[in-house]
Amino acid sequence: MSRDFVYTCGTMQKNRLVIVGAGPIGLEAAVKAVSQGFDVTVLERGDIGDAIQRWKHVPLFTPFGMNSSTVGRSLIADQQPPALDDLLHGGQFCERYLRPLANSTALSGCVLTQHEVVAVSRRAFGKSDRIGQPGRADQPFRILVRTNDGERIFDADVLLDCSGFTSRHHFVGAGGMPCVGEQLLLTDSDYGIPNVAGAEGDRYRGRHSLVIGSGYSAATSVCLLADLAGDDAATKITWITRGNCDKPLRQVIDDPLPMRAELTDRANRLAVGDDPIVDWRPGLHVDEIEQTESGFAVKLFTNPESGEGRVERIFCDHIIANPGYRPNTDPFRELQIHRCYATDGPIKLAAHLLGESSNDCLQQTSTGCELLQNPEPNFYILGAASYGRDSRFLMQIGLQQVDQVFEHFASTNGANA
Ligand SMILES: Cc1cc2nc3c(=O)[nH]c(=O)nc-3n(C[C@H](O)[C@H](O)[C@H](O)COP(=O)(O)OP(=O)(O)OC[C@H]3O[C@@H](n4cnc5c(N)ncnc54)[C@H](O)[C@@H]3O)c2cc1C
Known part of the structure; x- marks a missing residue:
């Protein structure tokens, strides 16, 4: 895939995109980002699909076709991916889809495991600088990462929080x-x-x-x-x-x-x-x-x-x-994120979800890029983390969110346009 395309903001090149979490949604976002020419790094605190590995013995109730994308499946076509209607256990989903995807040529060198994001800020802006202003994007994200060899800093122009919701239990x-x-x-x-x-x-x-x-x-x-x-x-x-x-x-x-x-x-x-x-x-x-x-x-x-x-x-x-889970919002607390006081999810999406009456996660659909945006420019919470404590999330919703955000990037020729 081409990495030639680099979008610009003013005179600065702004193509460094960092994704927190190598779960199904983080990897899907990585595939899309690479195809749009971003310089992509996925930071995963454990192994590929780490959260799902914790319940690897449990069968998924959604079939493989709902948990994977056409482009994802095409990237691992030579490795006999599961059939669309296969009902896999969590461990099988990681071994037969997520791991091959992370190791595919398209994502070669992009995914860093055993890299835990512990804190994020803007390089020279504190939380209360330029409140709600697009100008915050002038300073790149500064990401503190813990590895087995110590701590490192990564810079990013676009940051996607795909860290899921199972990091912390209720x-x-x-x-x-x-x-x-x-x-x-x-x-x-x-x-x-x-x-x-x-x-x-x-x-x-x-x-x-x-x-x-x-x-x-x-x-x-x-x-x-x-x-x-x-x-x-x-x-x-x-x-x-x-x-x-x-x-x-x-x-x-x-x-x-x-x-x-x-x-x-x-x-x-x-x-x-x-x-x-x-x-x-x-x-x-x-x-x-x-x-x-x-x-x-x-x-x-x-x-x-x-x-x-x-x-x-x-x-x-x-x-x-088994009281349920909630996302770990700590690493992102120096950013300007407006969260719902009931669910911890980003406010626009949370307000939309709270207005929905159905208890069936299948009836939830991703609701457009507008609901995923928040005051911090070029920062998106995608996947299970975007639902906060709302347990109705399904992988197919996260896959739709990824499509919507990258359609927005493509249509605006940049994350913050
Ligand atoms: C028992 C069980 C069964 C389920 N069955 C289904 C099902 O059948 N169908 C369905 O659609 N959904 C199901 N779900 C929900 C499913 O887990 C999510 O849909 C899916 O895993 C969400 O994907 P994600 O990529 O958003 O997050 P996750 O899969 O949680 O991935 C997040 C990744 O981010 C990493 N991470 C977290 N914090 C950091 C950090 N600070 N730094 C770096 N990396 C970090 C984690 O280690 C993890 O690898 C089930 C959940 C459970 C608990």
């Missing part, structure tokens, strides 16, 4: 803050979906696990544990959710994604059915976690508004905390 404590004991007793590994069908099976077999959360991750954890339990009555699962509904998950009507429909249906049946494996306890808030000899005692309370105001303790061997 807390299980009531109201979303950590409950007493949570930060002392739980580790990062307690917040994922355990690979009970693989390496972690022995840890959970014959034990009592407490699953906390009401999203698809919690549903997946419960179903995987139920599979592990089989007929073994010693393996127990208690599932607690904050909401006081008749089922833990809301079924999408006429769900076009069969895998998601199946997961929702199975998790709900395990919760409300007669099957003794899962004890579902709705309407409970976590107050405190204490260590016991064999595991944990978790103190819970019901919402006082429900009239009961009951308090109880559950004793368990393991806690599987």
